[in-house]
Amino acid sequence: MKILIIGLGLIGSSLAQAIKKGHPNYYLIGSDTNQASLKYAQSSSLVDETTTDFTTSAPRADVIILATPVQVIITDLQILAQLPLKPQVLITDVGSTKQQIMQAAQAVQKRGFTFIGGHPMAGSHRSGVAAGSVQLLENAFYFLVPEAASSRAVSQLKNLLCATHNQWLVVDSRQHDRIVGQISHLPHIMAAALVNQAQTELQDFPLGLKIAAGGFKSTTRIASSDPQMWTDILLTNNHLLITQLQDYIQKLIQIKKALQNQEPLEIKAFFTKARNTRQQLTKNPNKDFCLTLTITDGPEAIKNIVDILFSANLNLINIHISPIKQDNTSHLQLSFNNQTNLSKATNLLKAAGYQILGSD
Numbered sequence: 369m370k371i372l373i374i375g376l377g378l379i380g381s382s383l384a385q386a387i388k389k390g391h392p393n394y395y396l397i398g399s400d401t402n403q404a405s406l407k408y409a410q411s412s413s414l415v416d417e418t419t420t421d422f423t424t425s426a427p428r429a430d431v432i433i434l435a436t437p438v439q440v441i442i443t444d445l446q447i448l449a450q451l452p453l454k455p456q457v458l459i460t461d462v463g464s465t466k467q468q469i470m471q472a473a474q475a476v477q478k479r480g481f482t483f484i485g486g487h488p489m490a491g492s493h494r495s496g497v498a499a500g501s502v503q504l505l506e507n508a509f510y511f512l513v514p515e516a517a518s519s520r521a522v523s524q525l526k527n528l529l530c531a532t533h534n535q536w537l538v539v540d541s542r543q544h545d546r547i548v549g550q551i552s553h554l555p556h557i558m559a560a561a562l563v564n565q566a567q568t569e570l571q572d573f574p575l576g577l578k579i580a581a582g583g584f585k586s587t588t589r590i591a592s593s594d595p596q597m598w599t600d601i602l603l604t605n606n607h608l609l610i611t612q613l614q615d616y617i618q619k620l621i622q623i624k625k626a627l628q629n630q631e632p633l634e635i636k637a638f639f640t641k642a643r644n645t646r647q648q649l650t651k652n653p654n655k656d657f658c659l660t661l662t663i664t665d666g667p668e669a670i671k672n673i674v675d676i677l678f679s680a681n682l683n684l685i686n687i688h689i690s691p692i693k694q695d696n697t698s699h700l701q702l703s704f705n706n707q708t709n710l711s712k713a714t715n716l717l718k719a720a721g722y723q724i725l726g727s728d
């Protein structure tokens with residue numbers, strides 16, 4: 369089986385690793401315009417072959433995965449529609465918006481080729497081939513927009529990515545764009561707006577944003593995302609986003625009025641409603657189960673913890689280290705896939721003398 373991945377960045381290289389893990393014998397071809405990324409992919413054995421021109425490799429592929437920025441995916445679908453592809457080829461993508469991509473996919477569908485829209489709800493603010501990992505996509509929700517594709521083709525795609533243990537969500541393209549507009553695209557706009565506004569507001573103060581505590585940093589982490597990628601995403605989901613942005617602005621106006629009128633009940637209700645909703649999010653059985661502990665920086669800080677978990681056969685599904693503080697300590701967040709593993713890990717780490725700050 370030959371798999372062509374166009375775009376070997378964060379998501380493309382993560383998919384390459386997941387496919388290799390689930391199907392070590394599949395032959396992977398990586399296509400990218402960035403020579404350095406191709407060199408990295410080949411030397412790290414992420415793929416078996418690289419090319420800067422996918423048009424020569426696409427006719428040999430059984431599966432084609434489009435993992436470039438959204439506008440490039442749209443253009444490449446037009447190009448693929450002109451190529452002599454295998455009749456049974458399965459084409460899919462990972463773009464963050466789906467309506468315009470499904471529209472562009474009609475060109476390949478008209479030629480009789482199968483296209484399934486895809487979107488892993490996992491990733492990060494980082495970009496590029498070196499940032500990818502198989503863990504990035506593990507246990508994530510993964511949208512599928514099959515439209516005209518057969519259930520056999522859908523099963524083929526799920527099997528291809530079996531090593532990710534994704535939770536598949538089949539939706540139509542409008543549903544998809546409305547959901548991710550609200551929970552992914554709007555937050556990226558808000559994070560960038562907050563950073564820009566804070567930077568202007570505090571520009572007369574030398575330390576400025578550097579003083580910010582965890583709240584500002586975690587709220588704005590995604591403001592470090594790639595600007596070109598997010599320009600493509602916003603422009604291909606503009607209609608739904610404008611409505612969601614207007615609703616959000618209304619919420620801001622509401623809290624501004626409550627401040628102007630000095631209405632403590634209104635302000636408290638605003639925060640209480642949000643807290644209740646936010647707390648439900650971590651109680652979701654599909655979410656990971658996290659604990660946070662304090663570590664003291666040192667070459668063995670992480671290794672000691674991983675050794676404890678390894679000896680109890682406890683599988684970590686995510687790990688996050690906060691920046692090291694002046695006292696040489698930092699917070700480490702560990703995620704597990706169920707409550708039992710979380711409880712076992714909490715007890716083991718407590719017994720080993722670690723200070724557990726919280727677990728949920």
Ligand SMILES: NC(=O)C1=CN([C@@H]2O[C@H](COP(=O)(O)OP(=O)(O)OC[C@H]3O[C@@H](n4cnc5c(N)ncnc54)[C@H](O)[C@@H]3O)[C@@H](O)[C@H]2O)C=CC1
Pocket residue numbers: 374375376377378379380399400401402405435436437438440441462463464465487488489490491492493494495496497594597601
């Ligand atoms: N970053 C994230 O967390 C997520 C991103 N996505 C979507 O996945 C897609 C890829 O995003 P990332 O991997 O994060 O971006 P990335 O910037 O890490 O990778 C994109 C890759 O595409 C290559 N590329 C750009 N133009 C090209 C062209 N014309 N031909 C061939 N290669 C080209 C770049 O050199 C780069 O290697 C985007 O459509 C994005 O919306 C989906 C889920 C999560």
Ligand SMILES: O=C(O)C(=O)Cc1ccc(O)cc1
Pocket residue numbers: 463464488489490491492493552590
């Ligand atoms: O870094 C994060 O938290 C993200 O939100 C990553 C992300 C970026 C784009 C997507 O389409 C899906 C997920």
